[in-house]
Amino acid sequence: MPSRRGALSLLAGAGAALAVGAPAAHARPARPGPFGRHGSPSRRLDAGTLYVDPYGRGDHTDVRSALDAATGTGRTLVIAPGTYRGTLSVAADRAGITFIGASGDARDTVLVHDNAAGTPKPDGSGTLGTSGSATVTVQAAGFTARDLTFANDWLRSDNPEYTGTQAVAIKVQGDRSAFHGCRFLGHQDTLYADSLSLTAFARQYYRDCYVEGDVDFVFGRATAVWDRCHFRTLTRTDLASAPYGYVFAPSTAGANPHGFLVLRSRVTSTAPAAHYKLARPWVPSSDPTAYPMLTVRDSHLGAGIDAATPYASMSADHPWQDQRFAEYHNTGPGARVTVPADRPQLSRSAARAHTPAAWLGDWRPYA
Structure with missing residues (x-):
């Protein structure tokens, strides 16, 4: 039985692998790209859309750099299948931003990290706390996510010395935040539905x-x-x-x-x-x-x-x-x-x- 981290790695990209399998002999449809029906850098849906792909076929190879580049309001990030490890913060000045998992299956595109409330802060000033443990924090109004997995794969069994075992996958604070076809994986305090x-x-x-x-x-x-x-x-x-x-x-x-x-x-x-x-x-x-x-x-x-x-x-x-x-x-x-x-x-x-x-x-x- 794989660990949660192993399972996430196995899930990421699995749907994409099926989608690009060998076509039937009687038909030779075009091999779908990493962004499916959502365009690509060469066929951009609109000027406000950025493409993320870990293999370099998009505008950015990681979500954080794409988010940094998506200044202003009403931007869209189309994210190719893969496991993207690290924390993300969608600040209030990114109002109206949309995250889309390109394959249409949330299992294929995973945003994950492994902090807990008891994880020490990098500067040694204490621990992260519940809010600080979040893999993704959303403060922007009008945030929309489709077909994505938000996960925190921190495990109690790996850290028996921790007393702060809260481990948030996503903390949502912005008004008018919508999630369609998404997955939220964790143990304690997975989904923090909050306000500013x-x-x-x-x-x-x-x-x-x-x-x-x-x-x-x-x-x-x-x-x-x-x-x-x-x-x-x-x-x-x-x-x-x-x-x-x-x-x-x-x-x-x-x-x-x-x-x-x-x-x-x-x-x-x-x-x-x-x-x-x-x-x-x-x-x-x-x-x-x-x-x-x-x-x-x-x-x-x-x-x-x-x-x-x-x-x-x-x-x-x-x-x-x-x-x-x-x-x-x-x-x-x-x-x-x-x-x-x-x-x-x-x-x-x-x-x-x-x-x-x-x-x-x-x-x-x-x-």
Whole structure:
């Protein structure tokens, strides 16, 4: 069984290899280039598009140099299949930038690094912390990603001396951030759906995405919608008993009427039955007035979710029962209601207000 790092290396480019295999004898279609239908440096879609290819067939061989060159707003990076190791920061002055995985299969194009919260800073001034561990940080408004994998392959088993085991694949802070057909791989704190400040209600939309992890692996204070997504909880060899972790850990600001919304999605697991909680609220020290909000509706919850007690409290001072947690029309063994008080359900009339349109307002990335 390969390690996570080995698996990522094997996945990157696998789809491309299939795509350029020998054609059938009766047809000789043109061999597709590294950028597929997205043009190339010689057939540039527009002046704002840059091409990245590790083998030198684009404008840049790495994503960081392409991002540095993509000054201004509304630029596009078309990224050829490959594994691109290193951290990236999409600054606020790159508004409207789009990242596209050229093959159309997120497994082929992987942005990955291996920092953790406990990783020492290069200057020796301490450790990186949770935010500093992110492989990709997005502060720009209007960021869009398609068909890409964002990963953090730091492993607890390789670093038993670490106490800061949070390892973020991506931290998203910009308003109107959209992800289509993307994958997010990690363990603890995989996907950090955040905002730029306590008073900024950043809107995010995830469609047809895959997210995996173990502890609080979808977390933060953003107004975020996951539509038709797949959440996968992982087996843990370092723990002998349940719970292994928590899927969601929202930290919604008290003044924000909308937190996390999950709909038409599914939660599966590689772990034994009932070894995961669906969520727990996060009230961080930086915002003790946070009022975490999560709605999971019209989704399938697999056996990995503890149906009897699907929620837990992160702090005794902020019990989950005092937060804005709700469900509606979920199915599967993890959605079975045994004690109604432990599974707060929306009424049909209340559920009408828990929709992407209500969460995202005048921004319609799902249209």
